Amino acid sequence: MPYSKLHDGVVTICRIGTGVAFAVLIATVLIQVVGRSILNSSPPWTEELTRYALLWLVAFGAGLSLRSGDLVNVDIVSEALPGRWPWRLRLFSALATAGLCLVLIYPAWRFTSIGVRQTSPVLAIRMDFIHASIVALLVLLALFALMRAAAMLTGRSDGYPTFNAEPRP
Template sequence: MRHVIAVADRMNCWIFNLIAVIFGLISLLTIFQVFARYILRNPLVWSEELSRYLMIWIVFLGTAIALRKGLLISVEVIQQLVPKMVKKVLEVITVLVNLVLLFILIKYGFGIMANLVGQSTGAMDIPVAWTYAAIPVGAILAFLNSIVVLIEIFTEKGEEKNGGDLIL
């Protein structure tokens, strides 16, 4: 089980670094767009669209990492008031509900992508399905991270809830 957790943490490290690169790209693109619009008087017609689509990818990839690290918003009042064993049961139930919801998101995410085949974006003329691919990809990564969280709950490592270091 330790190997599975290590592989998941390594995957999350790569995803985290990818998100950082995408954030940097969005920042540079936005700065250049302002420069092109106000200094060169020739705005980039595709930069806003690309930034928007990259932000969508950041949200879905970041959600998978946040799930693994225990950083998603939650109400933990009940967990603070109950004994440790009941708390563990509640954590397992929460992860199982997450797994069901993520499975549904994966299924319908692929369905949405299938419905959008043949459509392209306005400014960049790329397939719209690439943008919507963030839904099932992010959900698959979150699903895998949920399984790792479940493994940690049963192996008592779940007490840390830090998921390892993300930065290489």
């Protein structure tokens, strides 16, 4: 599969996942607010579902944020350096991000596997489905960082975030 198809596919999946998680989050919070304000009683499952939707929102959105430059990035010193040093530091940053994520995947997987024996208190969802959001976050963030590094090493990118990658209001 060519790089652009892989990249576009991952971006599309992450956008859809982020949108679905955000829609669930909005609907759940709306039910909670209406329940508390108008009915004087909020369904107990809304708080739990809000937390889980937020976890999946972050899992799908972190890689997109790396891609678009929306993650915190302090580069005032590195970009002021001469020659190819800024490029080298952007490459190092992408590789370090990918490396850290790859190192953390196995412990996150072990943590997720513990959730098979647990269920959430109100919704009775197996917790491995919830804990899997951390594995997804690490895998997707590593993938986006590796795609950035690969694009830099092949000359398709200078390593700067794609600032206009996401439509802005």
